[in-house]
Amino acid sequence: MQILGIETSCDETGIALFDNKSNKFIFESLYSQAEKHNLFGGVVPELAARDHVNKLLPLIDEELKAKKINLEDIDVIAYTEGPGLRGPLMVGTAFSKALAFSLGIPTIPIHHMEAHLIMAKYESDNLLYPFMTLLVSGGHTLLAKVNSPNNYEIIGESIDDAVGEAFDKTAKLLGFNYPGGPEIEKNALKGNSSSIEFPRPMINSLDLNFSFSGLKTAVLYEVKRLKIEKKFNNQTKYDIALAFQDAAIDCLVKKSIKAMRREDCNQLVLSGGVAANKALREKFKGEINEKNIYYPDLSRCTDNGAMIAFAASEKLNFRNDHLIEVKPRWSLEDINNG
Numbered sequence: 001m002q003i004l005g006i007e008t009s010c011d012e013t014g015i016a017l018f019d020n021k022s023n024k025f026i027f028e029s030l031y032s033q034a035e036k037h038n039l040f041g042g043v044v045p046e047l048a049a050r051d052h053v054n055k056l057l058p059l060i061d062e063e064l065k066a067k068k069i070n071l072e073d074i075d076v077i078a079y080t081e082g083p084g085l086r087g088p089l090m091v092g093t094a095f096s097k098a099l100a101f102s103l104g105i106p107t108i109p110i111h112h113m114e115a116h117l118i119m120a121k122y123e124s125d126n127l128l129y130p131f132m133t134l135l136v137s138g139g140h141t142l143l144a145k146v147n148s149p150n151n152y153e154i155i156g157e158s159i160d161d162a163v164g165e166a167f168d169k170t171a172k173l174l175g176f177n178y179p180g181g182p183e184i185e186k187n188a189l190k191g192n193s194s195s196i197e198f199p200r201p202m203i204n205s206l207d208l209n210f211s212f213s214g215l216k217t218a219v220l221y222e223v224k225r226l227k228i229e230k231k232f233n234n235q236t237k238y239d240i241a242l243a244f245q246d247a248a249i250d251c252l253v254k255k256s257i258k259a260m261r262r263e264d265c266n267q268l269v270l271s272g273g274v275a276a277n278k279a280l281r282e283k284f285k286g287e288i289n290e291k292n293i294y295y296p297d298l299s300r301c302t303d304n305g306a307m308i309a310f311a312a313s314e315k316l317n318f319r320n321d322h323l324i325e326v327k328p329r330w331s332l333e334d335i336n337n338g
Ligand code: KG4
Pocket: 010, 136, 137, 138, 139, 140, 163, 164, 165, 167, 168, 179, 180, 181, 182, 185, 272, 273, 274, 275, 276, 277, 278, 301, 302, 303
C-alpha cells in the first residue's frame, strides 16, 4: 500500500510517500517557512496557513513527476488532524480530503505527537511495550508511558512553556534567528561552561513535571544585567546559550530517568523537534545504555511528512467521511478512547 503523508500543523509543509510492503519511503519532501516567520521572530499562523495552500500542490506534483508516479498509484492519504495551529491544520486536512475524494480513496487522520513518537519505531525492531517516551517540541514537553499501541499514559508534562518554546524565546533574547533550537545548539558549542549557571526549575520536585518559564526569565535577567554592564557581546551570548541548554537538558534527562525507574521501563523513545539536539542525545547516552534509547533519524525529528505516512501505516485507521475537522488541542491520552 502506498500512503501519502501530509504534515501542515505549524510552519513546515511536509509530504512523503511510504510503501508499507517494502517499508521504504518512495519520496520525502519538506518546505520550511522558517525564513518568512523569522522576520516576525516566531510563527504567524495566518501566514503559515497561506503558505501551505501555495506549497502543497507544487511539492507533490514535483515529487510525483520526478519519481514517475501517478496520483492513481496512491492508496490512502494520511494527514495531521492535530494538535497544532488551527489554520495550518485546516489547510492540510481540506487538501487531503479533497484529493482523497477526487481519487476515491480513504484518508487516515494522524495525531502529530503520536507520529513523532511512532517515527522512532521505523527500522527499530527491538522496541518492546511498555516503554517510556519523552516528547519535546515547540508546543509540547511530556513524558508518557506507552503501554501498547494506542495506549498512552501521560505521567509528566510542562506546567508552563514547552522546552522548544523556551529554546526559541531564549534565542530571540540573544538575537539569534528563528527557530531558536538549532541556533542555540550551534552557538552553545562556542560557549564557556563555567561562566554562568542557570536554575533548573522543578528538577528535584517529587512529580515528573517540568517548568521552563523560570529558566527563560533567568536568561532575560542575565541579558539585562550584561547589557547594563556593557558586557553583552558574542562570547557572553555563546556562554548564555550553553548555560541555558545545559540547564534545560538536565531537567529533561533527570525527570526521564526518574520516570523510567518509577514505571519500570528500560527503553526510552526520544522524539519531537528538540530531540534533534545532539547535546541532549549525548547526555542521555551517558545515563542510559545506548541500545535502549530510540529516536528518529536527525532529519525526521523536526516536523516532516514521513512521520505522518509511517504513523498511518502503523495505525491503518481508515476513514471514508468527508468531514473537514481539525483538533488544535488534542491530548495523546484521548487516543486511548479511540
Ligand atoms: O516538532 P517540531 O519540529 O515542531 C513542533 O511540533 O512544535 O519542534 C520544533 C521545536 C522548535 O521549538 C525548535 O526550536 C526545536 O524544536 N528544535 C530544537 C532543535 N531543532 C529544533 N531544539 C533544540 N535543539 C535543536 N537542534
